Amino acid sequence: MDGNTKDIQTINFMRGLAIDQVNNAQIGHSGMAIAAMPAMYLLFKNHICWDTENRDWINRDRFILSAGHGSAMMYTVLFMLDYLSMDDLKQFRKLDSKTPGHPENTVTQGIDYTTGPLGQGIAMSVGAAVTETYWRANYENKKSQSPINYHTYVMCGDGDLQEGVALESIALAGTWKLDKLTLLYDSNDIQLDGKTSECTNTDIKKYFESNQWHYQLVKDSENIDEINKAIENAKRSEKPSIIEIKSIIGAGSPVENTNKAHGAILNEQADATKKHYKIKKDPFSNNEILKNDFLNFFDERNSKIINVWKETSEKLLNLFPEIMEIYIKGMFPVDRETLPKNFMEEKDDQLRNISIQVLKLFLERTRGIVVLNADLGSSTKIVGTDNPYSPTNRNSNYLKAGVREFAMTAIANGIVGTRILKAVTSSFLVFSDYTKPALRLGALSKFPVVNIFSHDSVWVGTDGPTHQPIEQFAMLRSTPNLYFLRPSNLREMIEAMAFGFFQRSKPVFIGTSRQKVKITKTPQNSVGIRGAYVIHKVSEKPQAIIISTGSEVSTAVEIAKELHKEKQWEINVVSMLCMKLFDKQIEQYKRSVITPKSIKISYEIATTFGWHKYIGSDGLAIGVDDFGGSAKEENLIKKLKLDKESVKKKIISYLEGKI
């Protein structure tokens, strides 16, 4: 190592703490923590700009450990910065600790992004970097310097670069020329199951260059001077930059350079490794001098930058007040009361058309939202109001993600994770499958992304079963903290989108129809939608209720009306905008909507899976549990017996046996 002795001592001290965490927990990942520690040390020592006094400083550099299994390494850095205590390190992977197995943004200060599922950290870093360019350009557009001008750093391992979401994001980062994005690649040629060469033969330099990245190689991970130079170069590059740092996994341990070092290095092996680095054998031995020197150096270096920022830049935040609104309150920067309840005539229409009209209400009022679409803007209608984002048009609220649904969603997480910008995503509902891992990570991270996906049923018609969602509603509804809403009219669409924008911790997913639907208006006197409500009320104690959603609600109302006329049956219709919201209401309200003694029918053109919670095991669930087909929509719907007449027949036949 070319660095001075104190560098080496500090790095090894930090390695020791990482080894201790894993050994103490008797589980975890030591190999990367040992191998990549010099790069982490150097990055934080000389480059990362954080305000340790104001840890949420709005313009802090963003750092993402995409290889989340390297958590012990990250926690060690956070210990060095006093974000975590020695006791926290001892609690590594223990119940309710600040040091979970993989980094979690909702648990630990200094962790902006939850990682662990590989690849997604790289995508989120692209989102963080985009956000910076977006605000910078908005300021420049107003002839101002930007108070938002942070750098985004991301560290990854071999596995990250195998995941498709990373590859999609790398392509976008190159296309978008994200100059302030630096990827440190801990390249050790080993992964969990063996040598990386057994499953990968990619020429990394050529690969990144083909994607318009700036590539540098550091041949020896211990050479922090080289790493430092490389980071300096990366910062000067006008392209996104990757620094491939060749390291030896678990270097210095008895299992170094084998996949046995990927996981936990324990007991005697841990001792031997510590001995190799001349680290005190006692676990969690502090070295206050090294630690304080590191912290003081870090603070001194950064305080200058931060003071200048406070003097010259902080006040500029007022130019786009939405930044601080989102940042402080997590709220959407529009006064909810100023939003019109009914700003346009409510007439029969495609629900996707209604959705963009409502979204525009928001887009017109603020620069605080960007819209991402995975090459289906013409179809889903959900696009921004600006010309597409590009290296020469960065203050655009419309990001064309290409046919990259997963990266789109993960990048949206990255954007929202900066806490200074909101994001909307869009594609076909069936392709929510492609986005699922990012939807989940966003839900876990409490990132309030608003996903608006159209073509939400077999009503898609001739495109056929590959394009027709069936089970996706169940997938979305069952995901913790993800709120799936399927509005049936304008009022519900406004409620849905407002719910999405006006809270800080829940991603929402809104389904909209491609087909034109008849609209049943929400009654004027409706006290609020609360997840579900009676949209058509015949009686306080109806004989039966039909619970429906989205494009089916009006048909349900028509059937209820006809059966009232023809059979004198009293049937209420409930619009179930969002199961998860409804579940959170008080029992009394729930019983007023789903009246316990009524016969219960659910009607939704999607899987019936999950509906029996509301209709009971003997309720009638009308839906479709098999794949659809390719045909003109009316013909397909008839074949599947989901047209109005067939549904009515089913309901009559069911109720005749019950009433």
Add this chain to the structure above:
Amino acid sequence: MDGNTKDIQTINFMRGLAIDQVNNAQIGHSGMAIAAMPAMYLLFKNHICWDTENRDWINRDRFILSAGHGSAMMYTVLFMLDYLSMDDLKQFRKLDSKTPGHPENTVTQGIDYTTGPLGQGIAMSVGAAVTETYWRANYENKKSQSPINYHTYVMCGDGDLQEGVALESIALAGTWKLDKLTLLYDSNDIQLDGKTSECTNTDIKKYFESNQWHYQLVKDSENIDEINKAIENAKRSEKPSIIEIKSIIGAGSPVENTNKAHGAILNEQADATKKHYKIKKDPFSNNEILKNDFLNFFDERNSKIINVWKETSEKLLNLFPEIMEIYIKGMFPVDRETLPKNFMEEKDDQLRNISIQVLKLFLERTRGIVVLNADLGSSTKIVGTDNPYSPTNRNSNYLKAGVREFAMTAIANGIVGTRILKAVTSSFLVFSDYTKPALRLGALSKFPVVNIFSHDSVWVGTDGPTHQPIEQFAMLRSTPNLYFLRPSNLREMIEAMAFGFFQRSKPVFIGTSRQKVKITKTPQNSVGIRGAYVIHKVSEKPQAIIISTGSEVSTAVEIAKELHKEKQWEINVVSMLCMKLFDKQIEQYKRSVITPKSIKISYEIATTFGWHKYIGSDGLAIGVDDFGGSAKEENLIKKLKLDKESVKKKIISYLEGKI
């Protein structure tokens, strides 16, 4: 065009039929069909080896239209080969036709793979190509030439190459040096929402070369001689080969070279396009001479090859009889009766350990299965018995996919889609999210892949919520034609895996535990598992039943026994191995298992979403509907109140109000 006049005439004739299909349906995608028709024509005329008399010929070349929206183009080729009639073309996108909006393998002869969701066709082509190398090497290993030596061709568009699953697969194809894989890339710089350059700036040549592919450029899609030469070169290459063919989307139409040509070119525009190509205005005009000449040329060229194959190679199929077994019967090449019911002592164990023991029963008996693992073989235990597959070790039943879950699953679809090899995949259950789009496409395609994923609950413990499945069971169970099974003991594991291997049209997904579980044996007299059965029977008409799965079953049985002793309550325990299988049983059987008058409790450490179908809206669903946490498993389980004592308390408190 350098081709002779008849080539041009035939291509234009075919273009006309593609235009007619879309125009007649008034929906579809004309642009690619027009642009890429010369390449399709040339490929089929000179290269594709199919036996039109025996369309399922085992050694046929595999062709995959990854850009499934180009279906009208594909159907036109199939019309030229008499696989489809003119009437079929008229039925494009109509109900129950052989010409659905996107190609479906279960509907149309000549379509081996269902496509439409972009990127996956490329992955499936990798699977088809791997299968060929696998069998070829198995034969060579026995010093025989191989009767399986087909070529795999895949055609894609710009959108395909943006999807992560394609990028993952391209990396694997290069690593695996799949010499008989040729990708034709219709490169027209336009996608649905506009210019490709708005979202992509990748240097394609450099990109593919970095992935160890052979790259060629054909600058003019009309130049079929150049395309021909390029395909010849590709066949000679020892690497997988891409031929980038620059074309003009919707060439010759009034909207050529714009994204308006991506979709349907209709009415006057269709007329104008046909006029440009001097095609008869009347829709669906046949030109029998051109068609017959094409077909005759095709048959003549191929009959020579096929005759030689019949003489020299067909008999070689006997060397690995499993090939024909799978091919003809779709069945697994092991006599089910020879499988031991209990081949090892049934003792408390991790269910993942039991799963590999059972899988080995199959692997030892045949060369007809390969195992794919996404870099978690050491953890899930599901690996092949050979050294990993590589360019120099192709007769291996173990394919290391790297951290590429989605490609792994899509490649497995590609393998199974050849109908001559079975595939098993494996990763952590939470990462089934990454595989979802391929699971769905496999289910739609009726590809019987066996997926065995471990770490199937929050019992994962310290790795934390990113690694703990919650909602995945609901996602898997609600997917049409996908059978999710969660065995609780050895007997159920054998049943589950046999179900996976001994049928031809259903993918299965088996969840296994990382943690050691106590085992409750299936009673000797159990008549068969049928999705669910009473594993612990106290009474024919119990007061209550606990329905449980997998690692929870034994705990449920213990609780039932204790409550019988302590409270004299009669509680049966049902092991719900597979909801979808159980749903298919006759009512009488179902009522004998879930006895209607019993109080019902479900107990599964996963989302409760979907359980109320079996327990009713007022049943007690014990599970976990929020994210887990990072802690030692026992501590986490206690915190979530899912440990035995807490569950027992919940059950007592619930039953005391009911019994």
